[in-house]
Amino acid sequence: xxxxxxxxxSLLNQRVAExxxxxxxxxxxxxxxxxxxxxxxxxxxYLQLHAYMLRVAIPYGALSSDQMRKLAYIAExxxxxxxxxxxRQNIQYNWIELSTAPDLLFDLSxxxxxxxxxxxxxxxxxxxxxxAGAAADEVDDARVWSExxxxxxTFHPEFSYLPRKFKxxxxxxxxxxxxxxxxxxxxxxxxxxxxxxxxxxxxxGGQGRTPIVAPLINSFLPAKDLLRYxxxxxxxxxxxxxxxxxxxxxxxxxxxxxxxxxxTSQVDAEFERLDPALFVVEADEINRIRxxxxxxxxxxxxxxxxxxxxxxxxxxxxxxxxxxxxxAHKTPGYAIVTISLKPIGGIPGDxxxxxxxxxxxxADRFSLGEVRVTYTQNLVLPHVHQAxxxxxxxxxxxxxxxxxxxxxxxxxxxxxxLDYCSLANARSxxxxxxISERFSDLESQHDIGPLDIxxxxxxxxxxxxxxxxxxxxxxxxxxxxxxxxxxGGQGNGESAVGKIVGPGFDEDGIVDAVExxxxxxxxxxxxxxxxxxxxxxxxxxxxxxRLYDSN
Amino acid sequence: xxxxxxxxxNVDQTWRDxxxxxxxxxxxxxxxxxxxxxEHIETLDQKSLSRIGxxxxxxxxxxxxxxxxxxxxxxxxxxxxxKDGRPFSxxxxxxxxxxxxxxxxxxxxxxxxxxxxxxxCGFSTIVVPVQFPVKQFKTSLGAYTxxxxxxxxxxxxxxxxxxxxxxxxxxx
Numbered sequence: 001x002x003x004x005x006x007x008x009x010s011l012l013n014q015r016v017a018e019x020x021x022x023x024x025x026x027x028x029x030x031x032x033x034x035x036x037x038x039x040x041x042x043x044x045x046y047l048q049l050h051a052y053m054l055r056v057a058i059p060y061g062a063l064s065s066d067q068m069r070k071l072a073y074i075a076e077x078x079x080x081x082x083x084x085x086x087x088r089q090n091i092q093y094n095w096i097e098l099s100t101a102p103d104l105l106f107d108l109s110x111x112x113x114x115x116x117x118x119x120x121x122x123x124x125x126x127x128x129x130x131x132a133g134a135a136a137d138e139v140d141d142a143r144v145w146s147e148x149x150x151x152x153x154t155f156h157p158e159f160s161y162l163p164r165k166f167k168x169x170x171x172x173x174x175x176x177x178x179x180x181x182x183x184x185x186x187x188x189x190x191x192x193x194x195x196x197x198x199x200x201x202x203x204x205g206g207q208g209r210t211p212i213v214a215p216l217i218n219s220f221l222p223a224k225d226l227l228r229y230x231x232x233x234x235x236x237x238x239x240x241x242x243x244x245x246x247x248x249x250x251x252x253x254x255x256x257x258x259x260x261x262x263x264t265s266q267v268d269a270e271f272e273r274l275d276p277a278l279f280v281v282e283a284d285e286i287n288r289i290r291x292x293x294x295x296x297x298x299x300x301x302x303x304x305x306x307x308x309x310x311x312x313x314x315x316x317x318x319x320x321x322x323x324x325x326x327x328a329h330k331t332p333g334y335a336i337v338t339i340s341l342k343p344i345g346g347i348p349g350d351x352x353x354x355x356x357x358x359x360x361x362x363a364d365r366f367s368l369g370e371v372r373v374t375y376t377q378n379l380v381l382p383h384v385h386q387a388x389x390x391x392x393x394x395x396x397x398x399x400x401x402x403x404x405x406x407x408x409x410x411x412x413x414x415x416x417x418l419d420y421c422s423l424a425n426a427r428s429x430x431x432x433x434x435i436s437e438r439f440s441d442l443e444s445q446h447d448i449g450p451l452d453i454x455x456x457x458x459x460x461x462x463x464x465x466x467x468x469x470x471x472x473x474x475x476x477x478x479x480x481x482x483x484x485x486x487x488g489g490q491g492n493g494e495s496a497v498g499k500i501v502g503p504g505f506d507e508d509g510i511v512d513a514v515e516x517x518x519x520x521x522x523x524x525x526x527x528x529x530x531x532x533x534x535x536x537x538x539x540x541x542x543x544x545x546r547l548y549d550s551n
Numbered sequence: 552x553x554x555x556x557x558x559x560x561n562v563d564q565t566w567r568d569x570x571x572x573x574x575x576x577x578x579x580x581x582x583x584x585x586x587x588x589x590e591h592i593e594t595l596d597q598k599s600l601s602r603i604g605x606x607x608x609x610x611x612x613x614x615x616x617x618x619x620x621x622x623x624x625x626x627x628x629x630x631x632x633x634k635d636g637r638p639f640s641x642x643x644x645x646x647x648x649x650x651x652x653x654x655x656x657x658x659x660x661x662x663x664x665x666x667x668x669x670x671x672c673g674f675s676t677i678v679v680p681v682q683f684p685v686k687q688f689k690t691s692l693g694a695y696t697x698x699x700x701x702x703x704x705x706x707x708x709x710x711x712x713x714x715x716x717x718x719x720x721x722x723x
Binding site: 022030035162 | 640643647667669671699700713718
């Protein structure tokens with residue numbers, strides 16, 4: 001884990017002091033709400049329907065067990081005993097008082113946590129592959145480069161008042177578990193033919209009103225040029241991104257209107273004008289960061305698998321969980337375990353303070369004190385010895401954290417929706433809860449196979465509905481909540497934007513519609529064909545027919 | 552009107568706002584609009600240009616007077632709205648691309664909390680909006696003593712340098 005040195009710490013302390021002063025000025029009336037708003041937003045503080053919401057940054061989704069304990073402490077001290085893990089690998093607290101927010105941030109700072117740039121038109125928290133450092137398929141640890149970007153983008157004097165928010169995602173693995181092409185900048189770490197480390201750079205992806213899969217603008221950016229290149233992209237965007245219309249202000253619109261070639265050549269020209277010396281990250285510094293992420297040497301254990309199999313034979317329940325909630329680790333004998341925050345009928349991404357404390361303890365016992373947050377709103381224990389899986393599973397089950405549904409129909413992504421969010425048009429959480437209950441039968445979930453259902457309560461698409469195999473978008477139709485259905489999106493591994501199937505549904509209708517889509521798939525799929533493959537083969541037609549025929 | 556430098560000290564106001572050159576008899580220590588400066592720029596030698604300032608809105612393109620930019624005495628970049636961050640980037644490019652070493656001034660709708668960022672992007676003076684106490688700008692300029700990024704100013708220490716010297720101390 002990256003641990004702040006005294007320099008990082010002083011900077012964070014200065015931020016806490018600055019924010020305390022900003023809140024004081026607001027409470028004393030020295031700042032108007034309009035003036036205070038961008039300042040509080042850059043500290044992750046939103047004014048929502050019922051109270052202030054605070055979004056705490058979890059850089060690249062990586063937490064130490066002590067940081068998890070602090071998040072639990074915050075939930076019970078400043079909130080109502082729970083927190084909500086988000087699709088940006090952050091955590092949100094929904095019931096915060098403005099007057100105590102500075103104390104909360106001070107508490108967080110004691111353990112290197114903060115809410116810096118978790119909102120506002122600035123460079124947001126960098127997200128990354130939640131399996132970084134543990135996955136068998138990785139070229140390099142995405143956290144190292146994410147941390148370098150975090151430092152460069154923190155309090156950036158030039159890029160803190162951009163036309164609109166700006167999101168980075170980084171993966172160091174072949175499989176994209178960070179949805180990098182749905183970000184303003186997506187980086188994939190690769191090696192050139194000569195073995196040099198570098199990046200594929202994707203710019204101008206995003207969801208919201210205009211969903212776009214980011215085009216590749218640089219097929220090999222040498223790692224040494226990373227910050228210099230990012231600086232060039234951001235400057236072109238800051239100077240030329242639209243500011244007249246909030247819906248056209250993201251970099252994706254600029255890239256689209258200029259065209260990829262023209263945008264890229266402007267970036268290249270700006271890159272050439274920049275002095276490399278200003279952006280160099282020395283080998284010592286890269287090594288300093290890398291060392292902090294390295295874990296103790298893990299002894300490969302080739303035999304444990306067989307012993308585990310024996311144990312699993314005795315428990316079909318355990319087998320199911322092991323099949324869906326564990327993933328190959330780079331060291332034989334170890335596993336990456338996903339803790340499901342999607343209990344049947346629960347609120348996706350929510351965790352109670354008790355659960356967070358318990359997860360921190362399990363991380364210490366079984367995972368070298370590390371926890372990760374996924375953008376699909378689950379948690380990960382990245383380094384678990386397979387000999388410990390049975391005990392871990394039993395403990396998680398006791399905590400209601402062992403639902404064996406990762407990647408399946410009830411592993412639903414949902415934004416907070418109209419239950420909390422002032423931007424929402426419709427509720428998301430109750431819809432996800434009803435779908436989850438409808439498909440609660442584990443046997444049938446495993447039979448259906450990998451399926452991403454994603455729900456957003458408005459077109460801002462925080463629930464990533466564009467990228468769901470089945471996407472649901474809440475809209476307001478003459479004062480009534482309606483739900484549009486999209487099919488064919490992809491956000492895991494591949495990236496694709498789903499298409500609307502037909503007219504929308506009401507609250508009951510959308511749950512039935514999802515069931516109809518799934519039963520259609522089950523009846524038309526070929527043997528071994530996944531939902532996304534069937535859809536690609538058949539198109540919308542058979543689904544549309546079954547959905548709208550009876551009407 | 553209060554103008555401060557990036558150390559938060561008041562600066563004597565010698566510059567007069569005249570907008571268009573025709574409004575004044577002497578083109579000494581005046582700030583012109585970009586349109587007016589462009590109109591007269593070919594008739595001005597380097598010395599007179601150094602006594603002239605120009606005010607740029609976010610829609611003005613300084614590249615149009617690229618050859619003369621570095622001789623101008625003062626360049627004033629106007630923030631139309633504190634949320635519009637273009638002048639931050641313009642400041643960086645004016646210093647870098649045109650070798651401008653004169654007074655780079657920020658004016659318009661600015662929050663005190665942006666003062667240090669202004670300094671770090673190369674601005675040398677700030678016109679304090681009337682609704683804010685000058686004191687608040689001074690506080691903001693001193694809110695941080697270190698920064699992660701390299702920048703053109705020396706208001707803060709760079710993390711990179713601090714880490715390097717920490718390593719050297721350990722090595723000794």
